[in-house]
Amino acid sequence: MEDKTRSLAFLSLLCFGLADVRDGLGPFLGVYLQGHGWTADKIGIIMSLGDAMALLCAAPLGALTDHTRAKRAILAAAAVLITLACGALFLSAAPLAVGVSRCVQAVAGAAVGPLIAGVTLGLVGQDGLPSRLGVNEAWNHAGNAASAALSGLVGWYYGIVGVFWVMAAMAALSLAAVLGINGRQIDHQVARGLDVDASRPPLAPRRGFPPRSLWAVALTVGLFHFGNAAMLPLLGQSAVTRFGSNPALYTAGTVIVAQATMIVAALLASRLAVRRGYGALFLLALCVLPVRGLVAGLYASEWVLLPVQILDGVGNGTLGVAMPGLVARLLRGSGHINLGLGFVMVAHGIGAAMSHAYAGYIAHLFSYETAFFALALAPCVGLVLYIVSLRRFPDLHRASQGEGHRA
Incomplete structure (x- = not known):
């Protein structure tokens, strides 16, 4: 078997670098525009425009x-486009x-998730996916934490333009990581889910795609983020309003x-x-929220x-x-794993x-307390x-099980 250790090491580095690049200037964009006379409502509109394009x-x-x-x-092109689009804001x-800059960033950023998933699946296959997804996520979160700390430090001395140079450095790191992955080691049939029976034609999207079980996964993920997305900003607003906390320090701490x-x-x-399958992870995440x-x-x-925050x-x-792993296992053999992942991301x-x-x-x-309780209801649903x-979809039940629980 071909040794893929080097390619997997560069994949980890890619997840680390793209963690910062895919979001562009992130929360610093609003601060930058505010400094150029933009009002809160106009900033909200431009942020929503980018979100709509990504969807x-x-x-x-x-x-x-x-x-x-x-x-x-395409991953390399996405990193370059996001960097150029962010740099154009300073002109x-x-x-x-x-x-235009926000839309370019949003579209290029939306391409990163499915592409990373595809490259990962093409390198390790379905059997190696559960453990590899954990490694990808760990490097992704490490990249977020490192870039946030570095951006805060550089931004303290050089302003928002310093945050851009941190992002540009992360983009350069991402390009080097992409080049380090051996393209010949990526099985593109496996990457799209055709490793079960390559002779079978892909499931036609118009005739059975997305399956009802994928709809259930998508709705579950949507409800999770309906309850989750606002909790962190609301926590910061609540602390500032009720306790007079320093907003920058408190947000950084969260x-x-x-x-x-x-x-x-x-x-x-x-x-x-x-050991337990992706279903156990879904249940854990839904219970914690x-x-x-x-x-x-x-x-x-x-x-x-x-x-x-813990x-x-x-x-x-x-x-x-759990989410990319479950989608990959659920759509195994369809040839449309990454399309399914994009559907769930919507x-x-x-x-x-x-x-x-x-x-x-x-x-x-x-009150803020009532809002927190209201957010807690969505993951319960x-x-x-x-x-x-x-119970209703046998294919979802099978896809949710761990290797040790399969018949």
């Missing part, structure tokens, strides 16, 4: 990943220029605690996936940051391993987008939906 392109980009053999080249902060926990959670989740909401709502203290790390760390995006408006409205009408789906 529209997620499934088509997944389909492209299934059909192309140039996955490494002009006019609405048209910012709008990110660091969560990312550090996610690294550990992702590595442990990959081991659990082998309501507890997180209850803790945030019941305990009025700045130090609630620690348990709430639980966030557990929930997101396990779901980050549900993820819709749930996250709705979460902020929902939580903000509840907090405005009632997702938990019921997933359990019912396991």
Whole structure:
């Protein structure tokens, strides 16, 4: 068997570098535009425009990943496009220029997830996927934590332009990592899910795609992020409003605690996936999130940051391993694994987008505590939906099981 150790090492490095690149300037974009006279409503519109573009392109980009053999080249192009689009913002902060830049970033960023999943599956196959997904997630979260710390330090001395140079350095690291992966070692048939019976034609998207079991996974993921996405921003707003916390330091603390926990959670989740299956990870993530909401709502203290963000790390760390793994196993043999992953990411995006408006409205009408409780309800609905789906769809039940639980 061909030794893929070098390619897998560079894949880890790629996950580390792209963790920063795929989000562009991230939360620093709003601060930069604010410094150029943009009001909060206009910043919100431009951010929403990018989110909408990412949602529209997620499934088509997944389909492209299934059909192309140039996955490494597209990953490199995405990193370059995001960097150039962010750099263009420093040349002009006019609405048209910012709008185009944001759309380019969003579309290129949306391509990264399916492409990384495709390259990973093509390198390790279905049997090696559970453990490898944990490694990918750990390096991804390590990249997020490292870039956040470095961006904060450089930005302190050089302003937002320093954050851009950190991102550009991460992009250069990503390009080097892409070149280090041996393209000949990527099995593109396996990468799209045709490793069971390569002689069988792919399942036609118009005739049975997406299957109902994938709809159940997508809705479950959407409900998870509907309850999860707004909890961190709401936690920061609550701390500043109720306790007068320093917003920059408190937000940084929430990110660091969560990312550090996610690294550990992702590595442990990959081991659990082998023994118990992806279904166990889904159930764990769905059970942790309501507890997180209850803790945030019941305990009025700045130090609630620690348990709430540790639980966030557990929930997101396990779901980050479970979701792509379950989709890959569920659609094995279809030839459309990455299209399916893009489809689920659309549900993820819709749930996250709705979460902020929902939580903000509840907090405005009632209180932050009520908003936390309201957010905790969504994953409970997702938990019921997933359990019912396991009973109703045999293919989902089989895909959710670990290797040791297969008949």
